[in-house]
Amino acid sequence: AQSVAQPEDQVKVAEGNPLTVKCTYSVSGNPYLFWYVQYPNRGLQFLLKYITGDNLVKGSYGFEAEFNKSQTSFHLKKPSALVSDSALYFCAVRDREYGNNRLAFGKGNQVVVIP
């Protein structure tokens, strides 16, 4: 089984401050991890993914995420948030078992960046 937990409902930060959106996962094997963003009235957009190798992954719009196997976490970060980063963020995981094409999504975090 595979699952994702995004413990916070809303993350509120001031523009220019660092932004962190938390994600922990559970898989029976090794994970592939993804972050998506959903702007109002739009579909999900892919931000970044972790496959293997370097634990720090860089993605679109200045976002990055750090894979931490011991803590089973994959937190999304941005050093300096913009008002335009206000959106719904989803973490997703896929177990690396053969033939598994299912993605398990977290409940999402609403990010609000205050001008």
Place this chain on the structure above:
Amino acid sequence: SAVISQKPSRDICQRGTSLTIQCQVDSQVTMMFWYRQQPGQSLTLIATANQGSEATYESGFVIDKFPISRPNLTFSTLTVSNMSPEDSSIYLCSVEVGLTSYNEQFFGPGTRLTVL
């Protein structure tokens, strides 16, 4: 990457009727999926649309309620049958480009369905 369009973008339907949602991709893809996103909730996978064979449904979803067609590698439809207000959701089509399990999924803009 892939560009995905969905029709309709939104609809308001009466209880007991059915709605068919179309998903068109700009390139041939192996994997196509249908998700439901209920208000304030996460995405739930309804089924994997298989080209040339019956869709693979997730637990809690059945073919009679959500029949799916996949006539070719660029197109799929999802029908929401005998609708009730509980079916009010955003329905999203997604695709994977490539055959490895670490490929990201690309999502369509969604169909916002309201059932009265």
